Amino acid sequence: MSSLYIEARELRANVSLAWDLAHHMYTRQLSGKIVVVTESPPGMLAAVSKQWRVVMRQALRERSSTLKSARILELSEEIAQMERAHFAVQNGDDEPAADVLFATRGQVILNPPECGTMYVTQGASDEQLATLTSRMSPHTLVVVYAA
Numbered sequence: 001m002s003s004l005y006i007e008a009r010e011l012r013a014n015v016s017l018a019w020d021l022a023h024h025m026y027t028r029q030l031s032g033k034i035v036v037v038t039e040s041p042p043g044m045l046a047a048v049s050k051q052w053r054v055v056m057r058q059a060l061r062e063r064s065s066t067l068k069s070a071r072i073l074e075l076s077e078e079i080a081q082m083e084r085a086h087f088a089v090q091n092g093d094d095e096p097a098a099d100v101l102f103a104t105r106g107q108v109i110l111n112p113p114e115c116g117t118m119y120v121t122q123g124a125s126d127e128q129l130a131t132l133t134s135r136m137s138p139h140t141l142v143v144v145y146a147a
Contacts, residue, residue, distance in 0.1 A: 022051035032116025041102035
């Protein structure tokens with residue numbers, strides 16, 4: 001776990017986990033596949049994909065209101081990437097093509113996916129976190145939400 005980057009996050013008051021995940025994923029979308037470890041993958045997928053569309057609309061509004069051509073091009077590329085992003089639940093039919101994969105802790109331990117970013121949304125002890133990340137590629141960002 002020493003070659004991984006660990007980021008601890010706490011949710012602010014009035015901020016949902018799905019909102020925070022979608023906004024943080026926006027900054028990490030170009031860093032490879034994203035895995036979200038959660039107790040209820042289908043429910044979290046629905047909530048995060050809804051927030052993802054909100055973030056996409058914010059980027060569209062920003063693109064339409066900016067006058068700088070370099071920023072317009074940058075936002076156009078980000079929006080195109082967001083539109084192509086494919087969300088799935090692990091062990092689903094569309095799992096291999098997914099850019100954002102939602103899975104339980106047990107699924108990740110049994111079948112660790114290759115990813116650039118992993119979000120651990122449920123409380124995990126240091127031992128559980130070490131087990132989750134034991135077979136991950138070096139330099140992967142692991143974002144751990146406080147319980």
